[in-house]
Amino acid sequence: MNLLIDLGNTALKWATSDEPESPHTLVHGGSHHFSEKLLQALQGQSFEHVYGCSVASRDLTLSVSRLVESLGVKITWLKAQQRYQGEFVLRNSYKTPTQLGSDRWHAAIGAVSFLPQQPLLVVHVGTATTVDCVFPEDGEMVFAGGRIAPGVVLMRDSLVTGTATLPKADGEYADFPTDTMTGIVTGIVDSQLGLIERGMRVMQQHHFEPTLVLAGGAVARFAPYLMKEFPDSIVKHNLVLRGLALRSKGAVL
Structure with missing residues (x-):
């Protein structure tokens, strides 16, 4: 073991x-x-x-x-590879494969293991938010690339440290915010949703209808907002560990 x-x-x-x-x-x-x-x-x-x-x-x-x-x-x-080969094949499209974050690579392996041969938008909401595009091509899966932005907490804290008067907001989302704290929370949530929506739109422009797979430490707080926009989303915790488990079981490291 x-x-x-x-x-x-x-x-x-x-x-x-x-x-x-x-x-x-x-x-x-x-x-x-x-x-x-x-x-x-x-x-x-x-x-x-x-x-x-x-x-x-x-x-x-x-x-x-x-x-x-x-x-x-x-x-x-373990770092990202050019190619994972186990029960399925996942190719890494990064120009320099090892520059891809190891967590993103193993999360993609974990996500594909749940939903093989399906286009996926793998979203990890943590310290950073990453939105990664994965799709089938010629019988293999391809990690095509992804978007990286500050996560929910980093966005909030940057407003606190970068401004003189804005508070450390902790509130609820509102369609029409009528106070500063609600405005900050709503703006942060909308920024995160916009990043994901853009990733989804790009996949659709390339003729894929991806399943959105959501993971990360901020999932519990963020998932309800995301589910309103993407009700077919799937929450899968511990994708990185699942990917590590697959690589440790006889796959080429």
């Missing part, structure tokens, strides 16, 4: 390769102070190998590597 680690900008998730959809989570916010909790959680367990995906800082990634190796287990940080 292998251990899988998804190290993001604000949280770390880990699960076994047998149960990638039942993870444990530690919020770190960029700090190393969570290491002791992770060590306590992993001690006494036996793993053949550890496979990880990281978009966190180099220092934080090294810290996790040292912690895992202190348990006598090797860790391999």
Whole structure:
């Protein structure tokens, strides 16, 4: 059995390769102070190998590597590939494939495993919001590329730090906002929806009708708004861990 680690900008998730959809989570916010909790959680367990995906800082990634190796287990940080080949094939259209974020690549693998041979718009709402286009071509799946923008919290915090008087908004969406906090929340939600709508429109212009697959830490807050616009959307948590699990099970790494 292998251990899988998804190290993001604000949280770390880990699960076994047998149960990638039942993870444990530690919020770190960029700090190393969570290491002791992770060590306590992993001690006494036996793993053949550890496979990880990281978009966190180099220092934080090294810290996790040292912690895992202190348990006598090797860790391999997997990057995006030019081509994934397992139960299906997924081609990476990036000019330099390894420049694609490892989390986006493994999320795409995870999404395709749920919905093979279907055009997909894979949306991850977290520290950043990513909208990735995946579609079938010549019997294979293609990661065609995607859009990246600040996530919900980054958008909100940028208004707080970049202006003198705007508050740190926390409110509800409104069709016609009549106060500043509601206006900020509505503007942020509409910005996120607009990014997704544009990704959907581009796919349709290329004659695809994609299924929208939604994941990420901000899903619980954002999904109700998205479902109004795209009622056929599917929420799938832990796509990155699912992708890591597939790569760890005999696929070409």
